Amino acid sequence: MLWTFVLGLWGLSRQDSVWRDEAATWQVAERSTAEICRMLGNVDVVHGSYYLLMHALFECFGPSITTLRLPSVLATGIAAACVAVIGHRLAGVWVGLAGGMTLGLLPAVQFYLQEGRSYALVAAGCGISTLLLVNSLQRRVRTLYWAAYGSTILLMGLLNWLSLMILAAHLTTLLWTRAGSEIWTRWTTASAAATACVLPLILFSRGQSAQVSWIPPLSWHMMIGPAILMAIGGLGALLDRPRAGQLSVAAIGLPLLAVPHIGLVALSMVQPLFLDRYILYSLLGLALLIGSVVGAAIEAIRPRHPTASKWILPAVVTAAMVALLPQSLTKRSPASRVDDVLAIASDVRRLKETGSAVLFVPSARRDTKSVSPSAFAGLRDIALEVSPEKSGTLKGREASPGHIRAVMLTQRRILLVTDMAQVARPVTAERDKTKTAVLKKYFTPVAEEQVRGRRVTVYERLAPVH
Structure with missing residues (x-):
């Protein structure tokens, strides 16, 4: 966990840069609760x-880059700790340490x-819920653990309902380990309760599906990355020497790696949704x-070279750090x-300049x-009719x-904020076509700055104009 915290705190501000997805979080977090709820009825x-x-968090600590990103750092540290504990419980200390330290090094993570x-x-929720499942399978623990399991799944679903695919992964684990009837009953109850609570969100969000219309259809080259991950994971599974009925x-x-990927591919055949961030939790x-690969290497070397075997994990982590x-x-x-x-x-x-307009x-x-803001x-936002806060958008x-055209023609000086040509998408909205056409016909550019994707x-x- 501490290792992952260090990786997260390293370069946390990214030279004081914030990109468009994070800007959405920032601007919404600064609104009142009533304004946020009004917006959620329309979008996101x-x-x-x-x-x-x-x-x-913004109310408690103030809006800042640190407040914006630190929750993700802490959550990933918790996820890494859960991986370490699960690995330790199932295969020993070296597998746990290797798995936990690996998580923060994975490029996507x-x-x-x-x-x-x-x-x-969501990844932290995945780690906690999986650890609770392992506890239950190993120790046949009390109802309190299953209540915690269901609550964690519920929170994951509320943060991103695609994370409910973890239930299919856990179902596969229960089938693999031939869990007893008591486990099946409690898991089914906890899972069904969590899913039922998230179901209204799923149904309501379907009305806002236009938000993801920009995601491209599934294609074969999108499968290359997942295929590589599956191959690496498959090797680790083989070295673990799995047996049916054994945890x-x-x-x-x-299952945690493969099932969410397979599920997202299946969903993407109905509606394009294939983005790796939606199933980031599968990387646990x-x-x-x-971790099992590293553990297998240590176990193979330990009988002949017990001292040297202790240096395998530090060597692997150092080599990975250098290679990555x-x-x-860059990240x-x-x-x-x-x-x-x-x-x-x-x-x-x-x-x-004071009195100028902006588009x-x-x-x-x-x-x-x-x-x-x-x-x-001092700049007039001449195209805006209702602010984002009041419009609930x-x-x-x-x-x-x-x-917009009429107001533009009354202006002497206009600042246009847009994307750099390299990342800009074609202008399709009528309002945007009007803006660009009027600027091209009646105005001349006198200054321009381009930086980090924006212009x-x-x-x-x-x-x-008469």
């Missing part, structure tokens, strides 16, 4: 529990370890299985994300203003294209 209800949690979103918290690292780790299974160092440094730099809402806000503050293309780029002080409600361009009017 799947993240509602996380937003309310971050709102409470390093990315979301410092992310102001809910995925690391082992393979019986826990392989991979870490466990890698370039990637680790802790602003360039690791597609854009930076804070960096471009600094340019707006420098380029603005956003697409309107979602208004997140820069939401996170850094002081940078836009992330980006606000803009006026009609005709109104701000200053336009001045060519001549009065």
Whole structure:
């Protein structure tokens, strides 16, 4: 856990950069509880529990990059601790240590370890619920443990209902280990209760499915990464020498790794949803299985070289750190994300003149203003009709294209905040087409700054429009 905390605190601020997904968390967390609940009726209800949690943290500790990201660091540390305890219980101290230390080194985990979103918290829930399941299978523990198990699954589902696929992974483990009828009864009761509580969220969120319409359809090249992970996990499972009816690292780790991936692939055939972050928690299974590989190596060498065997884990961790160092440094730099809402806000503050107007293309780029309102002080947001807070949305409600055009033609100077050409998507909304067409026809660019995926361009009017 401490090892993972260190990895998380290393470069936590990413040079004071915040990208668009984290900006959504930031701007919503700063709203009142009533405003958040109003927004959830229109958008992002799947993240509602996380937003309310971050709102409470922002109220207690103030809005900052540390407050935004530290919960993910702490949650990943808890997940790593759970992996270590599970590995230790099932296969010995070396497997536990290796698995727990591996988790924080996995590239995907390093990315979301410092992310102001809910995925690391779900991973912590996965670790806790799996540890509770292992306790129950080993010790036939009391009802209190199953209540804790069901509560943890419920919290995971409220943070991201796709995490309920962990139940299918645990079901596979119960089948593998030939669990007794008492275990089956209690697991079914806890799982059904948690699922029933999350079901209203699932049904309501289906009405907001347009939010994920940008996810591309499933293709064969998307399967390359999961296939590699499965191959590594399969090797670990084989070295663990699993047996049917026996609780082992393979019986826990392989279903935890494989089932969420298979489930997400199946769902993506109905509606494109294949994003690795949705099943980040499955990597706890991979870490466990890698731990079994290291443990097998130690056990193979120990009889002949007992002293040397103790240095295998430090050597493996050091080699992994060295091999992954370039990637680790990249993931802790602003360039690791597609854009930076804070960096471009600094340019707006420098380029603005009081009384000038500002436009956003697409309107979602208004997140820069939401996170850094002081940078836009004195600028008129001429396309905005109703603010994000009052409209119950992330980006606000803009006026009609005709109104936007009329107001633009009364301006002398306009700042346009948009994406850099390399990451920009084609303009499709009529309002955005109107903005760009009017700027092109009646205005000329006089200054421009581009930084970390975002661009701000200053336009001045060519001549009065009659």
